Amino acid sequence: MGKRILCLLLSVALFSIPWLGGTSLTLFVAFVPLLWIQSDVAAKTGRKGKPLRFWPYAVATFTLWWLATVWWVGFAAVIGVVAATVTGTVLMSGAFLIYHAVWRRAKRALAYTVLVSGWIAYEYLFLNGEISFPWLVLGNGFSMDVKLVQWYEYTGALGGSLWVLVVNLLVFEAWKRRREPVRWIAPAVALLLPAVVSLIMYATYEEPSERTKITVVQPNIDPYHEKFVLKQSEQNELLIGLMDQAPQDADLIVAPETAIDEYFWEEYLERTPSMLLFHDFIRQRKPGTMVVTGANTYVPYDSEETASPTARERGGQWYDVFNTALGLDSTEAIKIHHKGKLVIGAEMLPYYSVIRKWKFLFVDLGGLSGQIGYGKVREVFTAPGGVRAGPAICYEAVYGEYFTEFVRNGAQVMCVISNDGWWRDTPGHRYLFAYSRLRAVENRRSIARSANTGISGFIDQRGDVLQKLGWDQRGALTDSLSLNDRMTFYTRYGDVIGRVSSYVFVLGLLYFMAYRFRRKSHIVD
Incomplete structure (x- = not known):
């Protein structure tokens, strides 16, 4: 025994x-x-x-x-x-x-x-x-x-x-x-x-010779004591101050998941104060650059019949809440990617479509479950210079076959945006970063990763870490990453x-x- x-x-x-x-x-x-x-x-x-x-x-x-x-x-x-x-x-x-x-x-x-x-x-x-x-x-x-x-x-x-x-x-x-x-x-x-x-x-x-210059920012805002206390205007100023460290010839500036901690109706997105602020920053200081950042967005539906299975209802209005990546450049058009792999409990309830039929048992099933909308397409953002980047959000980088969909949709380089501060200085944030190294090898795509705090940095197509900002550090990093148009066997067949x-x-x-x-x-x- x-x-x-x-x-x-x-x-x-x-x-x-x-x-x-x-x-x-x-x-x-x-x-x-x-x-x-x-x-x-x-x-x-x-x-x-x-x-x-x-x-x-x-x-x-x-x-x-x-x-x-x-x-x-x-x-x-x-x-x-x-x-x-x-x-x-x-x-x-x-x-x-x-x-x-x-x-x-x-x-x-x-x-x-x-x-x-x-x-x-x-x-x-x-x-x-x-x-x-x-x-x-x-x-x-x-x-x-x-x-x-x-x-x-x-x-x-x-x-x-x-x-x-x-x-x-x-x-x-x-x-x-x-x-x-x-x-x-x-x-x-x-x-x-x-x-x-x-x-x-x-x-x-050997990596392909074509390259892109990318800046990642790490604002280092504590999600427990600062994120929901600081006004969004203060957080925006901090983000813009970090983004301003990017060189003029940067193709992309990458900011963390939900870096803009506001909820926007997507049909009015370009007219919101935060979006106007970031658009002005890009036009005046970085006109050839695209900013990839995280936010929360709403998508409305005309009626319960047209609403998705994850939609919520308030005051007769049906809508979905999405964890979203936004692509902003000097034009008014805003690129949008909705997170498709959701964290159980915090963002989704398993078998929600079945449980939803019992909604009469709950006062507010949507609020109770934390269920948000699923993104159905792995969107790819095209920067002003023509660089095509896949904007994976946090948990999406844990799933290898899912991650390949960005590449199959044309991504030459990958961005991963995350908020790892929830788990403090533990193996959690270190291995979330490390799993991106596996995704880089599987798809032979360079990765620029921006976390709210630890670890932000760059990974090449062999999975090597080029630069990184560790836990509890605030700053911005810039690096030149190789682009790739070739699809690996794994990318094609999963x-x-x-x-x-x-x-x-x-x-x-x-x-x-x-x-x-x-x-x-x-x-x-």
């Missing part, structure tokens, strides 16, 4: 290290202690001859892993930590316990196939379902070690998950026969070959590994059921 507990804690530590600032290499053996527990439990029986239960070990391992790596969400909402941990643990444990059931009753090859495909299918589901917080996708663990995963331009982060799972299984099999040196050849090749290929890709990759794994998992379970039926019917030995 004590040995199994130690292995459980070891597995938790090995899983957690890559999300706490350590090396990603621990992932390649993180499953091994848990696999040993699983085989040990299956091989032994309790005092009364009954099989020992494995599920408590799996549940405890994944619960502790989630708690160790997402505790920082509690600074914004404790319920967020609970919800993420419960949901993630259920899905991870489900995938592992299905493997355990197959392992006990079928051939090892089938069990391992079910484990690998089932785990990746769970990650794919978590990336695309309405209940979604894919923080602990295994492939995300390489966000600090991008030199090892340059082939993400073909596979995306799920390719990293596949790599981790396969190496763990090979290491476990080798460890069981650890006195036979030949057994270690397969895991060594599986670990080193992709790493060497990636290092060669990293060393030989999470092929996730889709294939889902099919393989279903087929594997069907095969297992057929196999069990044949065994029970004595059709096979």
Whole structure:
């Protein structure tokens, strides 16, 4: 019992290290202690001859892993930590316990196939379902070690998950026969070959020669004590002061998510005082520049019949609230992108279209749920000089396949705007920035990131950080980034590994059921 507990804690530590600032290499053996527990439990029986239960070990391992790596969400909402941990643990444990059931009753090859495909299918589901917080996708663990995963331009982060799972299984099999040196050849090749290929890709990759000059600003306004106390006019003055540090030949100036903390009706947007102020600044001081900034906007509807499923009602008026990125230049036209990947709880309620039918139970369902509108199109902004930039908003940069839609729509460079101050100086804001490094590799697009506070900066097409402003710093940075019109395999086709794994998992379970039926019917030995 004590040995199994130690292995459980070891597995938790090995899983957690890559999300706490350590090396990603621990992932390649993180499953091994848990696999040993699983085989040990299956091989032994309790005092009364009954099989020992494995599920408590799996549940405890994944619960502790989630708690160790997402505790920082509690600074914004404790319920967020609970919800993420419960949901993630259920899905991870489900995938592992299905493997355990197959392992006990079928051939090892089938069990391992079910484990690998089932785990990746769970990650794919978590990336695309309405209940979604894919923080602990295994492939995300390489966000600090991008030199090892340059082939993400073909596979995306799920390719990293596949790599981790396969190496763990090979290491476990080798460890069981650890006195036979030949057994270690397969895991060594599986670990080193992709790493060497990636290092060669990293060393030989050349960015296109066409470049753009971009400035990012970080106002460093505390979201708890200043953001909603300072008048918007004071915040606008601060933003303009930082933007004025941009050189005259900058194509883009990027400001954070909801940097303009006002709510605008989009049909009157260009006539609002804040927009007039920023337009005047651009015309007088930066006429060849586009400002990309965040705001909140309203879109009205004529009636309940024409309103979207997420619309709210007040005084007989139906409308949607959007978390919006705006593109402002010297013309009166304002480019608009609505955030499409929303934060559960703060911005959306899962299965809202179903829950909305029970709205008579609530005084104000819209206000209660925090539900805002979804953007349906990944808009691309074109600066006066012709540079095409995708304006991803915060959480949108966590989703690899979703992020590719900006590039498929023509983005030559990506901007990510965020407000990371809600989570204070924790791993939260550091890994939100680091995940953008993976998106840069997947799409071979340079990224300019502006956060309200920590971390703002620039990432090149190999995922390297060029410059950055850290936590609790105010300032502006300017850099020259390479543009790219080429689309990678991953940009074109997305999470092929996730889709294939889902099919393989279903087929594997069907095969297992057929196999069990044949065994029970004595059709096979």
